[in-house]
Amino acid sequence: MTADRNFRRSPLHDLRDRLATLSGAITVTETPFLAQINVRASTPPSSHPGDVNVLALGPDEFLVVGPPGAEDRLLAEYRAPGVSVVDVSAQRTALDLSGPAVRELLAFGCSIDLHPRVFAIGDCAQTVLAHTPVVVQRRESGFRILVRASFAAHLAAWILDVSPELTSGH
Amino acid sequence: MMLIPCPWCGPRDESEFHYGGQAGVAYPADPAALSDEEWARYLFFRDNPKGPFRERWSHSAGCRRWFNLVRDTVTNEVLG
Ligand SMILES: [Zn+2]
Numbered sequence: 245m246t247a248d249r250n251f252r253r254s255p256l257h258d259l260r261d262r263l264a265t266l267s268g269a270i271t272v273t274e275t276p277f278l279a280q281i282n283v284r285a286s287t288p289p290s291s292h293p294g295d296v297n298v299l300a301l302g303p304d305e306f307l308v309v310g311p312p313g314a315e316d317r318l319l320a321e322y323r324a325p326g327v328s329v330v331d332v333s334a335q336r337t338a339l340d341l342s343g344p345a346v347r348e349l350l351a352f353g354c355s356i357d358l359h360p361r362v363f364a365i366g367d368c369a370q371t372v373l374a375h376t377p378v379v380v381q382r383r384e385s386g387f388r389i390l391v392r393a394s395f396a397a398h399l400a401a402w403i404l405d406v407s408p409e410l411t412s413g414h
Numbered sequence: 415m416m417l418i419p420c421p422w423c424g425p426r427d428e429s430e431f432h433y434g435g436q437a438g439v440a441y442p443a444d445p446a447a448l449s450d451e452e453w454a455r456y457l458f459f460r461d462n463p464k465g466p467f468r469e470r471w472s473h474s475a476g477c478r479r480w481f482n483l484v485r486d487t488v489t490n491e492v493l494g
Contacts, residue, residue, distance in 0.1 A: 302477035303422055355427045369423065370476045372430060377475055 252277060255337045255396040262404055269345035269410045272403055274396075275338040275388070279314040282307055284328040299368040299381060307332075307379065309390075336379070337396050339403075342386030345410040350387065352406045354380070358387070374402040416490050420473045421481050434470030436460045437482040466493055 254276030256263070263272045283289050283306040291298045296310040296318070310318050315331050322329045341349070347358050353374035357363065360382070368381040376399050379390040391399050416428040442448055442456055461467070467487050472480045484493040 302479055305477075371426065372475050 255393040256339075256400050259397060259400045259404075263400060266404070266407055268343065269412065270341065270343040270349055270403075270407055271386075272400070273340050274400075275340050277312040278333065278338055279310040279312060279318055280307060280331070280333045280336060280390075281310075281315070281318045281322060282328075282330045282332045283322050285324070285326070289322050289327075297366075297381065299379060301370055301379070307390075309338075334393065336390040336392055339389040339391060339396070339399065340383075340386065341389065341403075345412045346386050348410055348412050349403065349406060350380075352409070353402065356380075358382070374399055376402075416492075418471060419483070419492060420476060420479070422477045422479055423473060426473065426476060430473060430475035432472040432474040434472055434480065437468040437470045464488055 254274055256274040266272050284304055286304050289298055289306055299307040301307050308318055315333055319329050319331060350358055354371060356369060356371050363382050365382050365384055368379060370379050376391060376395045381388040417425045418428055418431050419425050465486055465488060466484050468482060468484050470480055470482060486493060
């Protein structure tokens with residue numbers, strides 16, 4: 245937790261330049277090193293305004309996502325009797341997707357309905373995108389995909405592969 | 415592809431789930447007292463109805479919770 249962050253390389257470090265070539269219909273950026281705390285509790289942890297999101301992963305399982313470096317603060321904040329808090333920040337990186345074709349892109353590899361009518365801002369789901377287990381979160385700016393570090397390059401390559409097929413947003 | 419209703423996540427593709435077989439098979443109260451045949455019957459013998467079947471599913475690619483549902487083995491219709 246006190247590792248020197250200057251030497252960290254994000255899982256998609258080497259694909260950043262290629263992802264940056266996407267623009268217009270779809271914009272993809274990696275948001276690496278987010279603080280991610282897994283909370284097991286029978287009642288949902290209090291949600292936060294601002295830069296911390298509480299994602300419901302199951303009836304008694306929650307993922308608290310905060311800015312890089314917030315791990316210790318969040319661990320301390322959510323620690324309570326009968327509650328398990330674990331720092332899982334290194335497990336996943338985040339891909340932030342936006343643009344007019346973002347739902348079309350996701351529909352190529354994800355079978356759940358992400359229309360705003362049923363998947364509103366703040367909603368999240370654990371599902372499969374391009375055969376990869378992901379957490380999908382709807383945000384005001386688009387979608388955030390939390391993906392395991394070892395699957396991130398595959399998912400980014402899939403996005404690069406699919407994006408020329410997009411018909412909307414041009 | 416079946417659409418399976420997870421109690422927590424809603425309807426999802428069958429491929430997100432892991433099948434757990436017949437529901438309600440109780441672990442023997444005193445396993446050591448069972449004969450080999452009785453133990454084998456507990457381990458391996460399951461109902462195989464043509465029609466409604468109560469079975470276990472795990473939403474392994476989603477919330478990872480186990481739940482029971484009743485499925486018609488002829489039509490694959492989920493009955494509850
Ligand atoms: Zn589920």
